Amino acid sequence: MTRLSQAALPLPNGPRYDRATLRSGIVHFGPGAFHRAHQVPVYDALNAVDPRWGVVGVSLNSASVANALNPQDGLYTLALLDAAPSFEVVGALRHVLTAGEGAAILDTIAASDTRVLSATVTEKGYCYAADGSLDMDHPAIVHDRAGEGAPRSLVGWIVAGLAARRAAGVGGLTVLSCDNLADNGAKLGRAVAALAATRGDDLADWIAGAVRFPSTMVDAITPATDDALRARVAEATGLEDAWPVQRERFWQWVVEDDFAPGERPDLAAAGVTLTHDVRGYELAKLRLLNGAHSSLAYLGLERGHATVAEAMRDPALASFAERLMREDIAASLTPPAGLDVDAYVTTILDRFANPAIAHQLIQIAADGSQKLPYRLLDTVRTAQAAGRPIDRLAVPVAAWLRFVERGKGVADPLAARLVGRLAREVLGLREVFGDLVDDPAFVAAVLAARPI
Numbered sequence: 442m443t444r445l446s447q448a449a450l451p452l453p454n455g456p457r458y459d460r461a462t463l464r465s466g467i468v469h470f471g472p473g474a475f476h477r478a479h480q481v482p483v484y485d486a487l488n489a490v491d492p493r494w495g496v497v498g499v500s501l502n503s504a505s506v507a508n509a510l511n512p513q514d515g516l517y518t519l520a521l522l523d524a525a526p527s528f529e530v531v532g533a534l535r536h537v538l539t540a541g542e543g544a545a546i547l548d549t550i551a552a553s554d555t556r557v558l559s560a561t562v563t564e565k566g567y568c569y570a571a572d573g574s575l576d577m578d579h580p581a582i583v584h585d586r587a588g589e590g591a592p593r594s595l596v597g598w599i600v601a602g603l604a605a606r607r608a609a610g611v612g613g614l615t616v617l618s619c620d621n622l623a624d625n626g627a628k629l630g631r632a633v634a635a636l637a638a639t640r641g642d643d644l645a646d647w648i649a650g651a652v653r654f655p656s657t658m659v660d661a662i663t664p665a666t667d668d669a670l671r672a673r674v675a676e677a678t679g680l681e682d683a684w685p686v687q688r689e690r691f692w693q694w695v696v697e698d699d700f701a702p703g704e705r706p707d708l709a710a711a712g713v714t715l716t717h718d719v720r721g722y723e724l725a726k727l728r729l730l731n732g733a734h735s736s737l738a739y740l741g742l743e744r745g746h747a748t749v750a751e752a753m754r755d756p757a758l759a760s761f762a763e764r765l766m767r768e769d770i771a772a773s774l775t776p777p778a779g780l781d782v783d784a785y786v787t788t789i790l791d792r793f794a795n796p797a798i799a800h801q802l803i804q805i806a807a808d809g810s811q812k813l814p815y816r817l818l819d820t821v822r823t824a825q826a827a828g829r830p831i832d833r834l835a836v837p838v839a840a841w842l843r844f845v846e847r848g849k850g851v852a853d854p855l856a857a858r859l860v861g862r863l864a865r866e867v868l869g870l871r872e873v874f875g876d877l878v879d880d881p882a883f884v885a886a887v888l889a890a891r892p893i
Contacts, residue, residue, distance in 0.1 A: 445530065445680040447514040454678065456532030458488050460514075463495035464554045465535055466706065468546075468602075470595055471562040472498030472506055472537055478519055478663045478688040480559070480619065484533040486711040493556075494706050497549050498537040501562075501595065507537040509683035518674045518685035522797040528677045543591040550602030551609045556704050558602065559617035560595055560629075561659075564811035565854050567622070567632065568594050571814075571875050575632035586639050596632045603637070603652060604644055613651025613701045619659050619694075621731055623723060623815055626697060630654030655697035658723040660730065662749075662792060663688040664800045689798050691788075695722045721777030728770045729782075730789050732816040733762050736837035737793070738805035739844050740893055748801055753794040757893050761836070763790060769833050773823040807852040809841050810859065810873045818877060831886050839890035842867055864888060 443449060447460065467484060469476055476498075484494040498515075500506050510517055515534040521527045538546050550558060560566070570576040575596060577586070584590075585597030592598045599616060606614065616633070618625035633654070637645040664687055674685040696708060698715040709715050716722070734749070740761070741752035753759045766786045776782050792798075821834050845851050845867065848860040859867055868887060869878050877883045 442675060442679070442681045445513050445516050445518065445678070445682045447516065449680055450516075452530055452678070454528055455516075455530040456485060456488070458492055458532070460532050462492040463488060463533070463535060464493045465497045465549065465552065466494045466554055466704075467496040467557045467559060468499060468549050468555055469496055470499045470501065470558075470560040470598065471566065472496075472500060472534065473561060474666060474686045475659075475661070475663045476559075476561045476619070477517060477531070477534065478686040479659055479661045479692055479694065480561075481531055481533045482519060482529075483694065483708065483711045483713060484706065485531050487706055487708075488533055491707070493554065493704070494533065495535045496533050497535055499539075499546055499598075500537055501540045501598070504539045506684065507539050510534065510537055513683065518678060518680075518682045520670060520674060520677075520685060520687040521690045522687055523690045523795065524797065526797060528674060530678070540591065546598065547602055547605045551605035551611060553609075553611045555614060556701070557615050557617060557706065558599065559619055561619045562595050563620060563808060564622055564815070565808055566595050566620070567618075567629065568596060569628065569632065571872055573624075573628050575635045577635075582636065585636065588640070596629075596636050599629075599633050600636050600640075600644070603633070603648055604640075607644065607647050607651075612703060613648070613653070615653050615655065615701045615705065617655060617657055617696070619657050621659075621727055621812075621815065623727060623819070624656055624720065625723075626654040626656035626719075651701065653699050653701045655699045656719040656723065657697065658695040658719055658726055659693070660726050661688045661692035662795075662798055662800055664798055665804050689792060689795060691792060693726075695719050716777070718777050721775060721780065725774055725776060725780060725782065725785060727815055728773060728817075728820050729766050729786060731812070732770055732820060733766050733789065733793070734805050735809070735812055735816045736765060736840075737762055738802040739809070739837055739840035741802045742806060742844065742850075743840055743892055746802060748799050749793050749805070750796050750798060750800070752802065753790075759790075759794075761833075761893055762793070765833055765837075766790075769824065769829075770820055772827070772829060773820045803850050806844060806850070808854065809845070810853050810855040810870075813838065813841060814873065814875065818874065821877065821883060825880075825882070831883065832890070835883070835886035835890040836893070839864065839887050840892065842887070843892075
């Protein structure tokens, strides 16, 4: 079978523009499945009328995406899964660089065509401390503060890239964090400023004037790629694709309308919501969708389920998830104007139950120590401050504790301190629970919670 590549174009389901005209306007750290399923198709739509928004990906921790997609000239297939699935070849990704290509990474960031630097590196990729500030004692940050050799952290690469832009005299750019972190833009901006300030020059001042860090909210259920997807794509397209991606047809991207001066992609033309109030959208998504997702993951695995849709066919779990969202999580929100929370919950439940999406619970369960503080524990704090009960919110937290104690399938940066430990021990980890370790009501509620 012929492999997907530029030589296979044009295709009826392929890019609707001449890729030879593409310029690289975006540098993206973490070109994994979510970015390629969610954001690159947005740029693909823009390039049909304005070919300045090609993407150069940067993989810091693995060469697997580069090895799969560079031989395909950056092309890959996006499967949109619902009752009538469709397959389209996305062309906006031009090339993927790896950490060993440091000079090329910095040159690309410093190029005059580059207007946006973005990232999807998961919560753990930012090297934040429990309070959301940059962890100056993180080994990668300690290395980057020393300034010897190539950076090892995302923040270090951003600082080095911005220093290269200043030296090249090409002006600032917009830095977009697209991970599920509250106030992600503001936090990243503070982290970059903190690291830049350790250099002993005036780079931090230049960044403050020339660079913008808008907050964002992203949403699209994106199951991991597997051999079954590769086979479906091959059957549908007649081409071999080393790394196709899949997602539900629904997607949402909300971006704070605060870009650096100069050229910018017309994201609104491609369906992105531009607003000055990302926080309300962000909290609704983090707490309702992501909080319920993590809850279903740990509770569903405990009941022997493999996917979200399968868990939603379990009446006890489906009922628990709906009550958790409508009665506990929704009460913690101050929704932005125009967001109907009750309708939003109904949409989430319908998306979870979509039988065309085989979203693996074990995938959602990964990195729980990094996810739970934003997805569930902040909701616990809000409920306590308002005097509301936290008993139901404690149930998925307790399920996570049982999950890490059992140790089967645990993928977490704190795994060595989690696996096999008793619940009371793990509840004492400030890296995860922060001030809640000193809250007897919270500890008691979690220890008293039982499986569904």
